[in-house]
Amino acid sequence: MIKAMGSDSTKTKILQSAHQVFIRKGMDGARMQEIADEAGINKALLHYYFHSKDQLFNEVFYGILSQMIPGLVALFSGEKPFLEKVEAIVTEYDSYLSRNPILPQFIFREINRDPEQLSKFMSDQGLDFDRIQERIDNEVAQGHLRPITFQHLFANLIGMIVIPYIGRPLFQLKLFKGDAEKYDQFLRERRVVISNFIRQALTKD
Amino acid sequence: MIKAMGSDSTKTKILQSAHQVFIRKGMDGARMQEIADEAGINKALLHYYFHSKDQLFNEVFYGILSQMIPGLVALFSGEKPFLEKVEAIVTEYDSYLSRNPILPQFIFREINRDPEQLSKFMSDQGLDFDRIQERIDNEVAQGHLRPITFQHLFANLIGMIVIPYIGRPLFQLKLFKGDAEKYDQFLRERRVVISNFIRQALTKD
DNA sequence: TGCAAATTTAACCATTTAGTTAAACTATTT
DNA sequence: AAATAGTTTAACTAAATGGTTAAATTTGCA
Numbered sequence: 393m394i395k396a397m398g399s400d401s402t403k404t405k406i407l408q409s410a411h412q413v414f415i416r417k418g419m420d421g422a423r424m425q426e427i428a429d430e431a432g433i434n435k436a437l438l439h440y441y442f443h444s445k446d447q448l449f450n451e452v453f454y455g456i457l458s459q460m461i462p463g464l465v466a467l468f469s470g471e472k473p474f475l476e477k478v479e480a481i482v483t484e485y486d487s488y489l490s491r492n493p494i495l496p497q498f499i500f501r502e503i504n505r506d507p508e509q510l511s512k513f514m515s516d517q518g519l520d521f522d523r524i525q526e527r528i529d530n531e532v533a534q535g536h537l538r539p540i541t542f543q544h545l546f547a548n549l550i551g552m553i554v555i556p557y558i559g560r561p562l563f564q565l566k567l568f569k570g571d572a573e574k575y576d577q578f579l580r581e582r583r584v585v586i587s588n589f590i591r592q593a594l595t596k597d
Numbered sequence: 598m599i600k601a602m603g604s605d606s607t608k609t610k611i612l613q614s615a616h617q618v619f620i621r622k623g624m625d626g627a628r629m630q631e632i633a634d635e636a637g638i639n640k641a642l643l644h645y646y647f648h649s650k651d652q653l654f655n656e657v658f659y660g661i662l663s664q665m666i667p668g669l670v671a672l673f674s675g676e677k678p679f680l681e682k683v684e685a686i687v688t689e690y691d692s693y694l695s696r697n698p699i700l701p702q703f704i705f706r707e708i709n710r711d712p713e714q715l716s717k718f719m720s721d722q723g724l725d726f727d728r729i730q731e732r733i734d735n736e737v738a739q740g741h742l743r744p745i746t747f748q749h750l751f752a753n754l755i756g757m758i759v760i761p762y763i764g765r766p767l768f769q770l771k772l773f774k775g776d777a778e779k780y781d782q783f784l785r786e787r788r789v790v791i792s793n794f795i796r797q798a799l800t801k802d
Numbered sequence: 803t804g805c806a807a808a809t810t811t812a813a814c815c816a817t818t819t820a821g822t823t824a825a826a827c828t829a830t831t832t
Numbered sequence: 833a834a835a836t837a838g839t840t841t842a843a844c845t846a847a848a849t850g851g852t853t854a855a856a857t858t859t860g861c862a
Contacts, residue, residue: 402808420625424850437809439851461771497709500763504702507766511775519771538797543772543783544790548757550764555756558705558763561712566666566724567748570716578748585749592743593798607838629820642839644821809858815851822845829838 403441406431410452415498419449419505453502454513456495461519468524468542474531475594478549479587486553486583496554537594545594552586608646611636615657620703624654624710658707659718661700666724673729673747679736680799683754684792691758691788701759742799750799757791 409431413422424445428438442448467481489496503510521542528545531537556563556579564575614636618627629650633643647653672686694701708715726747733750736742761768761784769780 418625420623423848434810435851436811436853440808443851445850457767497705499767500702501706503764503766510766511770514767514770515775521772540790540794544787544794546772547761547764547768547787548791548794551756551758551760552753553756555759556752559708559752559755561708561715562662562704562719563752565716565719567726567751570720582749582752585745586753589745589749589753589798592801593794596797596802628818639840640821641823641841645838648821650820803862805860805862807858807860809856811856812854814853816849817851818847818849820845820847823843825841827838827840829836831836832834 402431402433402437406433406438406441406448407452407455410448411456414449414452415494418498418501419445419453422449450509450513456499457514460499465519474528474537475591478545478590478594481549482553482587482590483583486586489553489557490579493557493560496557500554500558538596540594545590549586549590552589553582556582607636607638607642611638611643611646611653612657612660615653616661619654619657620699623703623706624650624658627654655718661704662719665704670724679733679742680796683750683795683799686754687758687792687795688788691791694758694762695784698762698765701762705759705763743801745799750795754791754795757794758787761787 406427410422410427413427413430417423417426422445424438425435427448428435431438442451464481464485467484468477470477470480472480525542528537528540528542532539560575564570564572568574568578611632615627615632618632618635622628622631627650629643630640632653633640636643647656669686669690672689673682675682675685677685730747733742733745733747737744765780769775769777773779773783
């Protein structure tokens, strides 16, 4: 067994394991023992690096959020025509989710767990969407788009992409009689379906 | 204090309280003591009627599901033109959620908690959407609609309606700088925004 | 080699919580 | 009035779990 390769690698190993376990089980369902096991260490050492479950959770959770949100916003900030941007976002985001299918459930569960703390952690930076809205309005004025606010479009987009992952157990059961293969196929189709749906909704041709 | 008015009313009082608490806290977060308090009784009596938390939870949770799902499907089964139906659904469903804003978070959390059990409880009735799909295809053939499968339309619809409720803490923070009033306004706007969005996506005019 | 940090071992503490129990009490019914 | 079901009280058990502790051991490094 390779040991004592420096505190850093152990700490990151813990963070990785915690990441896995928290995403799988959520904050409430996760067990410190399980995180320790997954990291190949013991509970004492786990608490040697992170003195509480809350601290560990926060580092993992807000680490994910503060990495994910700017990434999402950045996707909206390119120079391309808005519809092309939207398609790029759908593709990018959906392919990310297909590789991390249980992540959305985790995020939407935990942001509702303690909204107070959430706003403490994230209050500092209020994002600025005026630029994006300007660009939309611009294309509306040119007759390329039907009018819509960024917030509504954002909600529509995220909702359509994310819901089949969050609702999978029920949707697969009810819409596809429990057939997992068909559901995977359904998920694969959505990228283009959503892109088309949005394009058709936003343009009059 | 009115007492001993028959086991029935106490039992339903418990179920109502459990409903409240479970929706607020989820299965994991709910405490039997809290349910007892909310029902105005004590833990002993609570276990007199429901011998375990699991049993109580299941009665509440699957009670909600088996009431909600047929209702949703029924909305799709009218005789009206499809687009009118969709608008009715958006209105109906969204106004229901505005009265029960934390319900979706609860449902989507719990269906992911134990998918095995979910499919045991719900496997019996596989819903039949062929009729609905036929009606869509019919209108497509007449040139009134662009082609889409019921499953995709359903996911789009539910996703757009539900996501602002599930994602509220984060969305309110990031899209509206934490302003709750503006977010409520946003929610009120969505009914017509979603209806328009879907109509525009599904028709070429 | 020797020191300091990293790691293990193993026992332990404190708290929370679902669930139990038994005895007493109250209302309802017959 | 007696029996029965509903209800309370209060103490208890058992298990899970986050967190601690202290001593021993290992490892990296100066």
